Amino acid sequence: MSLRIDLHVHSFFSADGVSSPEDLITAARAAGLHGFAITDHNTCDAVGYMVERGLMRADGQPVDGFLVIPGIEVTTADGHLLCLGCTLPSSLKGMPAAEVCRLAHAAGGMAVAPHPYDLFRAGIRESVLDNLPLDGLEVFNAATTLKRHNRKAYDYALRRGLPMTAGSDAHHAGAVGVACTILETDDFSVRGVIGAIQRGTELEQQYLSTRQTIRKTWNNWFRLRGKTRAR
Secondary structure: OEEEEEEEEOOOOOOOOOOOHHHHHHHHHHOOOOEEEEOOEOOOHHHHHHHHOOOOOOOOOOEOOEEEEEEEEEEEOOEEEEEEOOOOOOOOOOOOHHHHHHHHHHOOOEEEEOOOOOHHHOOOOHHHHOOOOOOEEEEEEOOOOOHHHHHHHHHHHHHHOOOEEEEOOEOOHHHOOOOEEEEEOOOOOHHHHHHHHHHOOEEEOOOOOHHHHHHHHHHHHHHHHHHHHHO
16 A cells, blocks of 8 residues: 655654644644654654554554654754654753664664755764664655755765655644655554665655745744743
């Protein structure tokens, strides 16, 4: 079966996310997705939240025909790193990317470098990528600062023979599914999706609209301003 999965989505458990997991799932279904990976910054709290509320299953099976893949976007010492198909502790911020890759693999997950070359958004530099045991590369990020960053990521993945992924990098429900990864598998589960990514994918590529980009920027500013006032 062919699945459309957004592999880079943030909830309000991220410091700069604003939407609840419930709203993200509703938006994803409306966008025709079969699932998404929840990849909040430096926390897997959303996973426990969704399992408790019956929105996802701890055994990696879908709920009512929709699959939520556990994940996290770790702010490593070298830049951002997506760990998919696993949960990791919230204490990894600032750890070397190579060590986070090792921990993801030990937890049964895969390590994917998101928005590489986008140094405005903590992309991992090529000199570091060369030495990382990556399982894939996000070659299309709908929120990338400059389109050439995606093109360079695609060229790098091609040269290295890495599986390619695409994601919306949504920080609000309205952006979920703008870009996604298309894969083929008869195993509609977290393990099945992870395996299918490694076998090869197709990419659905569309950038955030101007309105969606402005909303993302406004949400970031508003949340950071609120944190500053609370100090």
